[in-house]
Amino acid sequence: MGSLQDQMNGWVGSDIYDKLKEDIISLKLKPGQMISENSVAGEYGVSRTPIKNAFLRLKGEKYIEIIPQKGSYVTLLDMNFIKDIIYMRAVLEYDMHCSIVKQDLTESVCQILEENLARQSEVIHSARLSPTTFYEVDSLFHLALFKAAGRERMWDIIQDCQVYYARFRLLDTLLTQRYEELYSEHVEIFNALKSKDLPKIKSNVFDHLHGNLKALSNKIENEYREYFLK
Amino acid sequence: MGSLQDQMNGWVGSDIYDKLKEDIISLKLKPGQMISENSVAGEYGVSRTPIKNAFLRLKGEKYIEIIPQKGSYVTLLDMNFIKDIIYMRAVLEYDMHCSIVKQDLTESVCQILEENLARQSEVIHSARLSPTTFYEVDSLFHLALFKAAGRERMWDIIQDCQVYYARFRLLDTLLTQRYEELYSEHVEIFNALKSKDLPKIKSNVFDHLHGNLKALSNKIENEYREYFLK
DNA sequence: CAGTGGTCTAGACCACCGA
DNA sequence: CGGTGGTCTAGACCACTGG
Numbered sequence: 129m130g131s132l133q134d135q136m137n138g139w140v141g142s143d144i145y146d147k148l149k150e151d152i153i154s155l156k157l158k159p160g161q162m163i164s165e166n167s168v169a170g171e172y173g174v175s176r177t178p179i180k181n182a183f184l185r186l187k188g189e190k191y192i193e194i195i196p197q198k199g200s201y202v203t204l205l206d207m208n209f210i211k212d213i214i215y216m217r218a219v220l221e222y223d224m225h226c227s228i229v230k231q232d233l234t235e236s237v238c239q240i241l242e243e244n245l246a247r248q249s250e251v252i253h254s255a256r257l258s259p260t261t262f263y264e265v266d267s268l269f270h271l272a273l274f275k276a277a278g279r280e281r282m283w284d285i286i287q288d289c290q291v292y293y294a295r296f297r298l299l300d301t302l303l304t305q306r307y308e309e310l311y312s313e314h315v316e317i318f319n320a321l322k323s324k325d326l327p328k329i330k331s332n333v334f335d336h337l338h339g340n341l342k343a344l345s346n347k348i349e350n351e352y353r354e355y356f357l358k
Numbered sequence: 359m360g361s362l363q364d365q366m367n368g369w370v371g372s373d374i375y376d377k378l379k380e381d382i383i384s385l386k387l388k389p390g391q392m393i394s395e396n397s398v399a400g401e402y403g404v405s406r407t408p409i410k411n412a413f414l415r416l417k418g419e420k421y422i423e424i425i426p427q428k429g430s431y432v433t434l435l436d437m438n439f440i441k442d443i444i445y446m447r448a449v450l451e452y453d454m455h456c457s458i459v460k461q462d463l464t465e466s467v468c469q470i471l472e473e474n475l476a477r478q479s480e481v482i483h484s485a486r487l488s489p490t491t492f493y494e495v496d497s498l499f500h501l502a503l504f505k506a507a508g509r510e511r512m513w514d515i516i517q518d519c520q521v522y523y524a525r526f527r528l529l530d531t532l533l534t535q536r537y538e539e540l541y542s543e544h545v546e547i548f549n550a551l552k553s554k555d556l557p558k559i560k561s562n563v564f565d566h567l568h569g570n571l572k573a574l575s576n577k578i579e580n581e582y583r584e585y586f587l588k
Numbered sequence: 589c590a591g592t593g594g595t596c597t598a599g600a601c602c603a604c605c606g607a
Numbered sequence: 608c609g610g611t612g613g614t615c616t617a618g619a620c621c622a623c624t625g626g
Contacts, residue, residue: 197623212511427604
């Protein structure tokens with residue numbers, strides 16, 4: 129079962145990036161913990177260049193914070209940012225639904241959403257279920273809504289600001305494993321959209337995006353307090 | 359008058375980054391034009407490393423596009439992105455106004471906005487009027503609205519997305535100098551907010567943010583067509 | 589003071605692209 | 608095929624941080 133990397137120690141930069149990211153998401157590297165370029169370079173037996181590369185990517189995605197001449201640290205999650213991003217997404221996503229309702233839900237969009245829901249269900253019940261795999265299908269569902277409103281570029285833009293939130297989402301799915309609930313919330317949103325019930329869509333969208341917050345709040349207040357800022 | 363760099367050819371990475379960015383903004387490097395790492399490295403007499411660094415920064419700010427194994431190119435302005443960002447801002451800003459109206463416009467917020475409007479008027483009529491100085495006061499006006507709604511972090515997030523929009527804004531301020539119009543639109547928004555007239559706020563906000571688009575559309579259709587995508 | 593990241597050199601080999 | 612960017616090495620010196 130050993131991969132080429134295991135056998136030959138043939139680490140390349142993107143492997144190291146993947147490994148570090150995985151260790152951060154899975155909390156093997158704890159928020160607040162320091163990681164230095166030199167020590168990681170030593171561990172993997174490579175020069176500083178590929179490590180620097182990996183660190184810059186992780187920094188761009190807010191997984192680590194690099195403080196010049198001091199050190200690099202796994203970032204703490206910032207609840208204030210997370211709340212505002214979630215709210216922002218809810219406002220924009222609700223607006224997309226309004227647009228879709230105004231211009232009628234086309235057959236092709238309906239089909240895309242239905243196929244995506246089927247894939248979500250499939251992923252949930254498959255062996256390769258993981259926070260990452262579900263996250264991908266989940267994202268495609270929301271992207272489809274922006275596309276349906278003719279605003280697919282807005283999704284790209286949101287993705288760029290999502291960096292803090294993406295980390296939160298992965299931690300959330302890892303801890304709460306609310307796949308079934310998320311799936312049924314998606315189904316509810318889709319049904320509300322089909323029936324053009326805007327007030328219901330609004331409450332569904334806001335509940336859906338704020339759901340993770342509620343599901344996590346207990347754990348945050350207790351065992352995961354140390355991973356959050358303030 | 360020669361700087362140290364001129365005399366000693368002591369270019370460092372950030373100088374090169376600044377120079378390239380300036381050349382792109384001032385259209386010395388034309389949108390669509392190719393620039394290669396090796397040729398730039400040769401021009402400045404440095405190795406590829408600092409050039410690569412500068413290129414990655416420019417890529418992050420959407421000034422250039424790097425196509426692997428092919429080349430790096432000055433980006434064309436993408437009208438679709440610009441429109442979606444403007445729309446996104448309008449949706450979010452209108453939502454902020456709704457929040458403010460719901461929770462009542464406090465005396466302190468009112469005062470901040472009034473003071474800001476006074477400063478806008480002052481800046482417009484002062485000797486130091488420039489796109490940059492007006493942009494700063496303008497930004498503070500919009501930031502104040504987000505703060506009033508308790509969502510100041512959302513403004514930070516939006517600022518992050520503005521990379522797509524920065525090139526457009528620079529071209530815009532260069533070509534249209536609509537300071538007076540912008541100021542009076544701000545006053546109108548403030549008055550509508552005070553009278554809690556949501557429909558009026560909505561139309562004002564959308565008109566205000568789409569104003570630049572209209573003001574520029576003629577020039578885009580004609581002499582600047584070549585700088586835009588599609 | 590030792591350790592950190594910031595920066596840079598002067599090479600190297602690779603995969604891919606287009607003429 | 609030559610040119611491009613992708614990646615990496617094995618050094619180097621710097622400025623800054625904190626004990």
